[in-house]
Amino acid sequence: MEAKHIQLVAAGPDEKVWIAEITDEDxxxxxxxxxxPEQESGIWDIYPGWYQIQGLVPGLEPFQKEYVKVEHGEMTRFLNFRWMLQELPKIKAYEPQRLERVKHQLHLELDEIKAAVPFEPVAEEIERQKEDLDFLENSSQAIAGLGMLRQRKASMIKQYTEYFQYWEEQW
Structure with missing residues (x-):
């Protein structure tokens, strides 16, 4: 499953920029x-699914809390709320694929940490964390975890590196 990247900027000075995946009924x-979570500043990865987007892609009409559907690499825009409600059975049925996709994204992030800190105890801890992903019950939990991991990844790498450098110096 390949991601499409979308870069958003604020449409105005007080505007927020975000992408939300529609995952269930509320x-x-x-x-x-x-x-x-952003992949990097101002850039999100989107996959097949249903989304609401707020922001501006240069050269396109602004997304104003707009509902969209991504399917076969194509984005359908200007979907109304009523249409999205009719899509709820499909959105709910797509949950297993969505959960597996986000778990895969989590695996990639964890692999980056493991590669950045090449110490056996870190590799073992990362593998344990990957195994723990099997306990995620839904994509909402997985998406929240992905956001936290992306926020903390740089500090985790730094902490692991400093700890093991100190440890090596003491031996």
């Missing part, structure tokens, strides 16, 4: 949104 808002 009692209050009807559609459950899971806000995706």
């Amino acid at each position: 009692e209050t808002f009807k559609l459950k949104r899971d806000f995706l």
Whole structure:
């Protein structure tokens, strides 16, 4: 499953920029949104699925909390709320694929940490964390974990590196 990259900028000085994947039904808002973490500043990865987007892609009409569907590498824009509600059975049925996709993304992030800190105890810890991903119950949990991991990845690498450099010096 290959990601499409989308780069968003704020449409105005007070505007927010985000992409939320529609993952389920919500009692209050009807559609459950899971806000995706950026791949890097201003860049998101999107896969087949249903999304709500806020932001501006230079050269395109702005996304104003717009619902879109991505399928076969193509994005369908300007979908209305009523249409999205009719898609809920498909959105719910897509949960297993969505969960596996996010687990795969988590594996890639963990592999980057393991490669950056080539110490056996780190590799073992990373492999344990990968095994723990099997306990995720839904894509919402996985997306939240992906966001936290991306936020903490640089500091984790730094902490692991400093710890093992200190450890080597003491031996």
